[in-house]
Amino acid sequence: MTGAAIGRVMGLIDIPLRALQKATGTRGMAAFFLAPNMAIFAVFVLVPFVINFMYSMTGGAAIFLDQRSYVGLDQYRQIMDCKDYLDPNTCVQDGFWIAVSNTAWFVVIQVTLMIVVALITALILNRELIGRSFWRAVFFFPVLLSPVVTGLIWRWILQRNGILNAFLLNVFGTEPTNWLTERASSFAATIGVSIWAHVGFYTLILLAGLQAIPKDLYEAAEMDGTRRGRMFWRITLPLLMPNLIVVLVLALIKAVQIFDEAFVLTGGGPGTSTMYIVQYIYEMGFASELRNPGLAAAASILMGAVLVVLTLLQMAASRRNEKKGER
Amino acid sequence: MAHVLTFLTRRRGGSRWHWSDIATWVWLFGGLFIIFGPAVWLGLSSFKTPAALAEFPPALLPYISQTVAVEGYDKPLPIFTVTLPDGKKAELAEVRRIGIMAQMVDPKNPGTIIKVNIKDRTPVQKVSFETSNYTQPFLHFDFLRYLWNSVFVTTMATIITLAINSMAAFALSKYQFTGKNLILLLIVATLMVPLGVIMVPLYSVVSKLGLLDNLWGVILPTVATPTGVFLLRQYMLTIPDELIDAARMDKASEWQIYWRIVMPLSAPALAVLAIFSVVWRWNDFLWPLIVLSRSSLYTLQVGLNVYSGQLNVQWHYILAMTVVTMIPVVLVFVFLQRFITRGIAATGLK
Amino acid sequence: GDVRVMWYSDGVEGQVFKDLIDRFMKANPDIHVTVDEVSYSTIKEQLPVQLAAGNGPDIARVTNLKSLSQYWLDLTPYLKDVDFWKKNYGDQMDWMRPDGSSIIPGFMTQITLTGGFANKTLFEQAGVALPGEKATWDDWVAASEKVAKSQQLKAAFAIDRSGHRITGPAISYGANYIGADGMPAPLDANTKKYLTDLVKWTADGKADKDVWVASAGTTYRAAADDFINSEVAMYYAGSWQIPNFMTKIGTNFDWVAIGSPCGPAACTGMPGGAGLVAVKSTKNPKDVAKVMDYLASTPVAKEFAERTLFLPSNKEVVAGGLDFKTDNAQAKAALNTFVKATSTTAPLALKLPGWKWSDTYYGALVSRISQVMAGEMSLDEAFKRIDSDIAAKVQEAK
Amino acid sequence: MGRITLQKVVKSFGAFDILHGIDLEIEDGEFVVFVGPSGCGKSTLLRQIAGLDKPTSGQIHIDGELVNDVPAADRGLAMVFQSYALYPHMTVRQNLAFGLENARLPKHEIDTRIAEAARMLEIGDYLSRRPGQLSGGQRQRVAIGRAIVRNPTAFLLDEPLSNLDAELRISMRAELSALHARLKTTMIYVTHDQIEAMTLANRIVVLRKGKIEQVGTPLELYNTPANRFVAGFIGAPSMNFLSGTILSTGADGTRLTVLGETQLTTSRTALDAKAGQKISVGVRPQHIRLAKPEENGISAHIDMVEALGSETVIHAHAATGETILAVLAGQHDLAKGAEVQLSFESRDIHLFDEAGLRLAGT
Amino acid sequence: MGRITLQKVVKSFGAFDILHGIDLEIEDGEFVVFVGPSGCGKSTLLRQIAGLDKPTSGQIHIDGELVNDVPAADRGLAMVFQSYALYPHMTVRQNLAFGLENARLPKHEIDTRIAEAARMLEIGDYLSRRPGQLSGGQRQRVAIGRAIVRNPTAFLLDEPLSNLDAELRISMRAELSALHARLKTTMIYVTHDQIEAMTLANRIVVLRKGKIEQVGTPLELYNTPANRFVAGFIGAPSMNFLSGTILSTGADGTRLTVLGETQLTTSRTALDAKAGQKISVGVRPQHIRLAKPEENGISAHIDMVEALGSETVIHAHAATGETILAVLAGQHDLAKGAEVQLSFESRDIHLFDEAGLRLAGT
């Protein structure tokens, strides 16, 4: 009923749009389809982005641009002021460089694991299971939790008196450790928890991608006597590539932006071993008593620049794959 | 029981167990334990008293100490299991504690006071659900108003997101035009910047537009999500161009192609994006917090936030309200995930 | 007209405050007060942005009063009785106004004082006597250490991860943060001495390491849960924990407030608290002043303090004595201990809340010292970094 | 090596019953062709044999072994899909090599086989293209190639030549025939092309609405179709059915009238028919000729003339309104609307009773 | 209403040149059939006309208007895709209705047209199914239906009957023919089926490697193919080409030898050939017959006999090793390996020079 109504509305919309198409041609329609998104995008993403860039060229504690003084590249200079680029401690902004190196490690490990886990989960959920919607919900569930709650649950699990230790003590008789105050384990915890929290998200994307692979190709492959392992590597994976690229790009970006749940979980500790770049920017920009918005902006621009380069590389790779994937 | 058995022994194709069947179930139950376990525990914890929440090590179920009304005492007294000096155990009610000694009475015989070392007594506890964690916030918390705001923001944002993102994705996946790659790059590049970073500039933009303290100020900045465009575009790439050719031959306008051909065939990806959008907008916190300063406009998440103070966070309310606010999204998920089913785009082709 | 109040709560005070406001509105039907309850982080992070943009509320409950003082409204022309304000709230007025000015922007809804708590039951079980009134930090650490040994605790004592919290003991050690020109001074020897002790206690396992090590940057971390769970014998926090302990500890053990242990120079805690201030950008300052007058008035302030179990700042209220609305004897006793401890507060401690740079100082102390505790740098390096962090901030603000 | 036995194979898709109990024995090395109207279940049957679908009931044996539960990959069959189902992300070469690599064949062996298939299918020039860059016929050839490079127990070919031009089709047909002769592998072949069916098959299986109508060698089906359906289905254009009546039966033959006018005597004596019985007389268009002047033919009105060059197809109708199709060799100058006298030999007729069954004895 | 003119249409995909300058005029109401080997560019040409691709160079006019830049949707054509390209998410009915809804036809009109198409295509039972639930042939019929329900300026049909069984194919062919007669809409039709091409076309366009080889009426192409390629391509099985030599030319005819032995005299006098010239003599298999006993035939060795029922195809080779295909009417009892004498009439031969061009004058 509502479907019919929507259909009628869309039919009405079509009348002026046909006229538009007549006037502008198919190309013009491409512009039309892009316009709403690009307009909102420009106002609410691009403009702030540019303002942010201007921010990074100013100093002072004032919050709004018009009250800030122009300092040119000083903020960048300050960030880049290091005696030895391999040792963050020799930098003036040691916190930034520590955060950068922590983040780099985090990204590499977390993204890899995340994709593997998401892929396996998606493959499994793609099988004909009884109660498939239930299982999908199970793996998606953590995505529904706010990062604060996620961080909190896991802090309760991992802290010295947490469930994990109680469990280990009862089952293996292991001495309790505080998982969140050991360097390695707290780093691992931030990775594990962020995977826990987001894997459902990527699983869902991959699941949709898996379902889009035509069934007859699997049948053809089966007739070709393909074992399941090869089926995965030679059929599933290449055909999943467009979606895998979405996942890769998004996972990478979200990993670089790791903040909320890790912050609640470890607060960046022990010491600074799980302090990630966004926490640094956040503290610089908002929270810290040592606040310096210009520096924060400069740091974010630098981070963005690195990411853009990474993405360019990825897009180049994906372009190749798209060519490959065309039917 | 037989049902469970067939459920457990169900496997792919033939009659033999393949290692992957076993791996599947190991993975699923492992997932159930690791993923769902903490979530279930969260649910149970939301029924705990603040004291029980602070307790180490945490209990699985919400327990409270049991009390008993004893004659001669105004208030109910807490009961303990006490190991008496002769090694026997007894259930006694505690009258008061002085230092390391507790004065206790037998509830059946309230006359005599028994002195017990506090090491020798353990409280008698029972499972009890602290429902006031749920009811209290409803009383001094404008729940319905916040709920309405949340629902409004979420539905509006999701509808607009789906509409404009899919349109953009359609243009970026099925048309050739100059600048296409530039736009794509721009979109992905801006994905990189965490909201926290551009929050102040964004705030000034929104304030210039007069959208502060306006739900549209929450909705609009989020709807042009690069994620959505990117996600949909990649999915749309898998729709065969031949179907679009066919539609053009059928005199379909570009709008019809978008609406009648591409949208239905993108249903799985749209469902994914819809789920994401609902989850994101529903759980959005930082941005609404800064745009909305009047409580009549608060969304649930922002409203919930009043329980985080400077020195103290009232976790019992936060957990309970988290559980409550999660219910609608779970329902939305359960409804929408149906659409993520076997894509059919290729079955129209030879 | 309309008056908007931005309010955050740690406990029940939001409820109490709303009750009071409701009563006010009944009496003044022409003024409509809306209370926007927010989280503390909103106050700390979003409010400055809103103020800078000129979109703030009319009244706000704020803790970083000094750094935002440029945005506060001078209520003087609108108040019914300016003298009442000066007399009863004058002491803390400097905390919330720009240096050198004499405006009246608002009043402290609550005074806090840092101080310690001891788990009396643990001490008794261990057979260790509670150190007396004039006991030093060393005494307390030693005594707690004994308790910890005998009761197999995780640590002897814990102190919140906060620059504000460690400043009380530091001042007791004789620390001075303020230079002759009113600008931050480099770390002095006494501060270094205290920090060295603190790091040593942590390294020895006497102080609860987890609280400090478990975060980076300036993040606030409380050790209250450790105390509540009898994991430490002594805990240095402040008066605001009393309601919290009351509900969470219940009858599990006996606890007492112990005030601030002494150092070579003093036995001081750090005062602090939250103030309710009027915002300059308000459209109807008269109504705002009316609301403020009402809230600051003695009976209202008294009721607020009694129901919330907060230490009041209104002198008249303090003088009149308080009947805290609780039947928990331990809490009552603790509150009284804190009221008493106010008298031993060092002059510097009273000055710091009104000093522009204290947050900067606190931030540098916390972030660097916890790095030392985590083994990421040496004390000397940390001292250098603290000085340079502060210097950079001062530089940036010019 | 490739004996396939179907027993009571039934397949339903939900409420739709597609196959209604198929019983069929295919000998090792046999070339069996499935024919039948569009939608009769040929592809479905092939999929059951391949193992891509499970029959709703019934049993499938390959070489005596029950394979109902054996997954497709383990049945050792190769299939050409009606929809091609080429791997879009692989080049033609990779498409061909995929099955061989699965079987872990040595590289050089793979190369030889691909080269051989490419030669046979004339796709050598396209080996490095992807399916999306090929024409319909080229895709179909790749689909065939993917099956023939392997050495399966049996081939399942679903309309493998439908998109090829006549010339290529003939050469491909010859190649398939040669392949079969060389490998002696069982082949099951679905086609709509009469010539393919007639020339390739050892046996033809005629399907209709999910049931087998007749199984036999091509000429058996052509010469003695079991019923009107088969008679009409085998041979193109399809057989004419004219109404007739038995006049008398006897030792010297059976007399009957066709279209009420022509009287015929067949020499077939054992005809199981009664005098006066209404029958259907089948005559193939190729057996109808223009009556010689002295002959007493059926006079018909020409509706349409199709000149195919080597032959001319005449669509006509008799006085009773029944349509008659005649295929005349060579080119004839006949116009629409003209009246012609048509004739045929009595030995060329097929008789069917009212139920459509062939009259026993013929 | 549907005059389509192509001028020097060239199409390249990157480095691959597919169409090499196509010039063609299609009159309004004409039924033009494109034939050519697989991959020669038929579908590509159709896509240029449809407007789905833009020619690399050259011009396309519809009704005199240059349409190079007119989008497909506005050209008013309907197309049946070789790959069907059905909308997988719509039912058959919706697939058929889509184009009509786009044209904003009233509901009842849509219903009538669909009902009419469904009857003609025998898909009435499947109207509420989705393409995924149809057999190959059913899908193809839906694809045809989608085109015919509309009233386009011209139809473009890319092998529309390839997946249908013979019977259906014939009836569909007749329906299309009737449709064309009724609507008088221009139709461009790609097929590999000789009979379809011969019976449906007003003119046939023979394509080869992106070039037009010949354009003409079916019988023109059949009787006077312009070159060996066309001669071989039109007519199935394809024409035999035997080596020959011109002995003499003259007013009374041309004398030549075939295969070095048989001597023939053609009555065609204006033959543009020199004595001694090596030529290729084309004879259609249907024109070859078993020599009468008194005749002096070409003796050939039988390689294979294909019995099609109504005719028998003989694959044989002459003493020179050249292969000869003969289609003999009826069923013959000939065995592989036997020696036969083959013969043909001199009026049935086609002569081609060494370049493959038809010798002028024939």
Ligand SMILES: Nc1ncnc2c1ncn2[C@@H]1O[C@H](COP(=O)(O)OP(=O)(O)OP(=O)(O)O)[C@@H](O)[C@H]1O
């Ligand atoms: N995208 C492409 N890139 C490169 N070559 C292509 C592309 N599409 C088609 N071709 C080539 O163009 C030629 C013509 O293709 P087209 O589809 O027009 O052939 P066709 O005549 O329709 O053949 P068929 O009868 O097999 O369908 C083929 O050789 C094909 O390989």
Ligand SMILES: Nc1ncnc2c1ncn2[C@@H]1O[C@H](COP(=O)(O)OP(=O)(O)OP(=O)(O)O)[C@@H](O)[C@H]1O
């Ligand atoms: N998934 C399905 N659901 C319902 N009916 C189906 C499904 N798949 C096929 N059918 C029906 O089953 C019947 C047989 O289909 P099948 O593909 O076997 O036909 P076919 O003999 O191969 O025909 P064609 O010669 O047209 O390819 C058809 O009528 C078709 O509509």
Ligand SMILES: [Mg+2]
């Ligand atoms: Mg089929």
Ligand SMILES: [Mg+2]
């Ligand atoms: Mg083609």
